Amino acid sequence: MLERVLPLCLLLASNVFMTFAWYGHLKYKSAPLVVAILASWGIAFFEYSLMVPANRIGSAVYSVVQLKTIQEILTLLVFAGFSTWYLGQPLKWNHYAAFALIVGAAFLMFYEP
Template identity: 65%
Template sequence: MLFSPAAVWPVVMLFASNFFMTFAWYGHLKHKSSAIFLAIVVSWGIAFFEYCLAVPANRIGSAVYTTAQLKTMQEVITLIVFSGFSIFWLGENLTWNHAIGFALIAIGASFIFRA
């Protein structure tokens, strides 16, 4: 069944885990004056929560999705989360080039889910 908990929860958890990971990887760019060591330690702490969500998401999801599908989902989710993060946290603009590039990646990813 497409909307079973085993199919939906991994997607929800991967969105949440990507939120944490995006902050861990890029959040410090808004605070470039802080020491790099502090950025590393804080990022590592944030990444812990990403792992607490990503690992069970993949474990639960493996009952419904192949590992290639899980990885592809994660990559597309990463682009979605990163796009919002870039706009709302870093104050960057996304251009048509970004939109077209991300759309092409999503189109390519859709082939992983074809039977």
């Protein structure tokens, strides 16, 4: 059980760091671009420190394609919350519809007839 859940937790945490690295600076547009880049790199270090073990541990129970799919779904979930909570840009109905289609695609990645 732990071997299935631990990679998901690590992927979730890594996505939180990466979302802040990629989009967190948008809240501080007056900061110089070089500061935003350096801060993003610093944050991304922690993302990699979680993503690499997540993939290494997860590859024992998930295929690489499944790991990537899990990562993408978690990215969307984290981003949806981040966009609304941190950036104050709530999602619209069409965003939810698009996410639902992506979740449907993810289902197909795990479906074994």
